[in-house]
Amino acid sequence: MTAPIVRMEAIEKHFGNIIALAGVSFDVVPGECHCLLGDNGAGKSTFIKIMSGVQRPSAGQIFVEGQPTTFRNPREAMNAGIATVYQDLAMITLMSVTRNFWMGREPTKGWGPFRRLDVKNAERITIESMRSMGINLREADQAVGTLSGGERQTIAIARAVHFGAKVLILDEPTSALGVRQTAKVLATIDKVRKRGVGVVFITHNVRHAMAVGDRFTVLNRGRTHGTAKRGEITAEELQNLMAGGQELEALEGSLAGTV
Amino acid sequence: MNETTAKPTAQDERLRHTSWIAQLMKRPELGALSGLAFVTVFFALTADPVMFSLSGILNFLSPAAQVGILAIGASLLMVGGEFDLSVGSMVAFAGLVFGATVTVLDMPLFVAVLVTMLTAIAIGATNAQIVLRTGLPSFIVTLALLFILRGLALVGVKWATGGSTQLRGIADRVSEDPLLPFLAGDAFSGFFQWLADHDVIAKFPNGAPMAPGVPIELVWFLALTAIATWVLLRTRFGNWIFASGGDAAAATNSGVPVRRVKTYLFIITACCAALVAVITVLDAGSTDPRRGFQKEFEAIIAAVIGGCLLTGGYGSAIGAFLGSIIFGMVMIGLTYTRIDQDWYQVFLGGMLLIAVLFNNAIRRRVTGER
Ligand SMILES: Nc1ncnc2c1ncn2[C@@H]1O[C@H](COP(=O)(O)OP(=O)(O)OP(=O)(O)O)[C@@H](O)[C@H]1O
Numbered sequence: 001m002t003a004p005i006v007r008m009e010a011i012e013k014h015f016g017n018i019i020a021l022a023g024v025s026f027d028v029v030p031g032e033c034h035c036l037l038g039d040n041g042a043g044k045s046t047f048i049k050i051m052s053g054v055q056r057p058s059a060g061q062i063f064v065e066g067q068p069t070t071f072r073n074p075r076e077a078m079n080a081g082i083a084t085v086y087q088d089l090a091m092i093t094l095m096s097v098t099r100n101f102w103m104g105r106e107p108t109k110g111w112g113p114f115r116r117l118d119v120k121n122a123e124r125i126t127i128e129s130m131r132s133m134g135i136n137l138r139e140a141d142q143a144v145g146t147l148s149g150g151e152r153q154t155i156a157i158a159r160a161v162h163f164g165a166k167v168l169i170l171d172e173p174t175s176a177l178g179v180r181q182t183a184k185v186l187a188t189i190d191k192v193r194k195r196g197v198g199v200v201f202i203t204h205n206v207r208h209a210m211a212v213g214d215r216f217t218v219l220n221r222g223r224t225h226g227t228a229k230r231g232e233i234t235a236e237e238l239q240n241l242m243a244g245g246q247e248l249e250a251l252e253g254s255l256a257g258t259v
Numbered sequence: 260m261n262e263t264t265a266k267p268t269a270q271d272e273r274l275r276h277t278s279w280i281a282q283l284m285k286r287p288e289l290g291a292l293s294g295l296a297f298v299t300v301f302f303a304l305t306a307d308p309v310m311f312s313l314s315g316i317l318n319f320l321s322p323a324a325q326v327g328i329l330a331i332g333a334s335l336l337m338v339g340g341e342f343d344l345s346v347g348s349m350v351a352f353a354g355l356v357f358g359a360t361v362t363v364l365d366m367p368l369f370v371a372v373l374v375t376m377l378t379a380i381a382i383g384a385t386n387a388q389i390v391l392r393t394g395l396p397s398f399i400v401t402l403a404l405l406f407i408l409r410g411l412a413l414v415g416v417k418w419a420t421g422g423s424t425q426l427r428g429i430a431d432r433v434s435e436d437p438l439l440p441f442l443a444g445d446a447f448s449g450f451f452q453w454l455a456d457h458d459v460i461a462k463f464p465n466g467a468p469m470a471p472g473v474p475i476e477l478v479w480f481l482a483l484t485a486i487a488t489w490v491l492l493r494t495r496f497g498n499w500i501f502a503s504g505g506d507a508a509a510a511t512n513s514g515v516p517v518r519r520v521k522t523y524l525f526i527i528t529a530c531c532a533a534l535v536a537v538i539t540v541l542d543a544g545s546t547d548p549r550r551g552f553q554k555e556f557e558a559i560i561a562a563v564i565g566g567c568l569l570t571g572g573y574g575s576a577i578g579a580f581l582g583s584i585i586f587g588m589v590m591i592g593l594t595y596t597r598i599d600q601d602w603y604q605v606f607l608g609g610m611l612l613i614a615v616l617f618n619n620a621i622r623r624r625v626t627g628e629r
């Protein structure tokens with residue numbers, strides 16, 4: 001197996017007296033889709049916020065390509081090749097698709113005080129990237145607020161991919177989507193993985209995880225029970241781990257296997 | 260979206276040509292533009308036609324420019340998601356600093372301007388630091404500064420003059436200064452004379468043009484509007500301003516240095532106020548602590564009429580430019596009519612109310628909110 005791009009060692013995160021993460025280890029290798037599963041409040045978002053530099057761990061170490069690293073802000077993580085598509089998409093509804101696409105790393109041309117946005121290129125690349133993901137924009141300066149949830153998700157993924165992310169973190173990209181849009185996003189994940197990007201796919205939907213995942217890590221109340229490879233674990237076992245064991249079996253009895 | 264899949268390129272182009280009205284409907288300046296059209300028609304019907312002669316136009320553009328320079332700063336700051344209620348007091352305080360440097364310290368104009376600008380930078384940065392560090396609304400923080408700076412201006416003028424409420428003799432000290440033409444009087448007066456000589460513009464019997472030139476504040480106003488518009492729409496910093504005001508958390512997560520952006524914006528706003536202070540003090544030749552009284556409201560109103568949302572993330576410098584012209588037009592225009600001048604504030608409040616309702620509707624249209 002190739003060396004991981006990012007390795008997280010025994011990460012802890014406390015918010016006051018709330019322990020959101022109690023020592024989680026996790027890594028991503030190039031070209032894989034590593035699923036991070038867990039129920040609501042398990043700590044998935046908190047974990048990837050640490051990975052992407054939004055928050056700092058209370059304890060634990062982050063290694064990027066073997067080197068111990070601390071991210072002081074999201075920009076540093078981005079510069080290290082870690083791109084994140086947040087659950088809330090980090091998208092600004094009043095701004096155009098193009099402005100959102102390039103937010104924080106706008107292309108410029110010109111020199112010194114005359115350095116300016118390269119609007120033409122910015123719009124062209126935005127439209128092309130969106131088209132390659134299967135979305136035809138009506139106008140590049142359309143406000144994001146007018147797009148559907150799936151379309152917004154696609155902008156976010158398209159932009160991360162465009163910026164040559166080595167690791168792409170997707171926080172519940174499918175949770176708000178219908179069946180067709182979900183299939184599209186899963187296909188996109190597959191495409192991205194085949195380009196050699198390590199994908200961290202966060203979800204609480206086991207079926208979505210099984211569809212594209214190479215490895216699976218389950219978080220439960222801020223802890224993990226290790227990582228399983230594809231083929232080593234069944235959907236039921238994942239489901240059980242997420243729910244914390246027996247509870248679900250008990251539930252399943254009364255629901256006759258519909259969960 | 261259904262049909263576009265078949266022939267995306269052709270569809271895109273056709274849409275771009277046909278929807279320019281829809282495009283215009285989405286511009287933040289639309290409200291201000293309609294407002295300006297309305298006010299122009301109103302005064303064209305009610306006011307003495309002298310109002311729209313060249314000298315009449317320059318006559319109302321001059322106060323418009325004074326509000327406008329403040330409004331440009333205010334609009335950038337509002338797009339960036341913050342307010343500054345201290346700009347009016349800032350004008351008074353900067354006027355004092357400027358006047359005192361010239362009279363008490365007997366410094367040349369360029370030193371006085373430099374000291375005034377450095378003071379503005381310090382105060383703008385202070386505003387920003389308090390807002391960013393405490394997370395309090397800028398509304399309340401700058402309201403405090405409104406009183407503090409006004410009070411300091413009062414105390415300072417007394418100190419500088421030994422007890423008087425007016426600091427006089429500023430213009431006399433710098434009347435020979437080579438920098439003066441950039442900050443006082445009229446620009447292009449030679450050109451206006453030439454135009455008058457060739458009977459292009461109206462002149463007095465003695466041959467002097469009725470409009471002696473473009474008031475210098477108007478030149479600054481136009482230049483600042485152009486620069487601010489360019490920065491907002493065509494630079495990386497402009498994109499960061501929109502992003503910071505649109506959603507500070509999302510912007511930060513995408514790598515936008517939101518705190519730095521907001522700090523710069525507070526500083527720019529304060530510097531605009533200092534510029535207005537310098538220009539108006541040189542124009543009057545003296546300064547007093549009432550300078551810039553309530554200008555913060557006028558600047559914010561102009562920005563809002565110009566399409567700035569109170570919630571940030573949306574607006575335009577051209578809109579603020581148009582809003583300021585509406586302002587000057589109403590303020591001066593009423594003197595050309597038989598309407599009682601005291602209607603001014605009613606008019607203004609009405610415009611503000613209409614603008615806010617209008618902006619709200621525009622925002623819904625843009626964001627697709629119902
Ligand atoms: N800033 C914070 N302050 C205090 N508690 C927090 C904070 N952020 C998260 N938590 C807590 O940490 C725990 C984990 O939250 P997190 O958002 O990581 O869960 P999640 O696995 O992403 O859940 P979901 O599936 O609902 O998105 C929760 O109990 C949450 O209340």
Ligand SMILES: [Mg+2]
Pocket residue numbers: 044045046087171
């Ligand atoms: Mg979450």
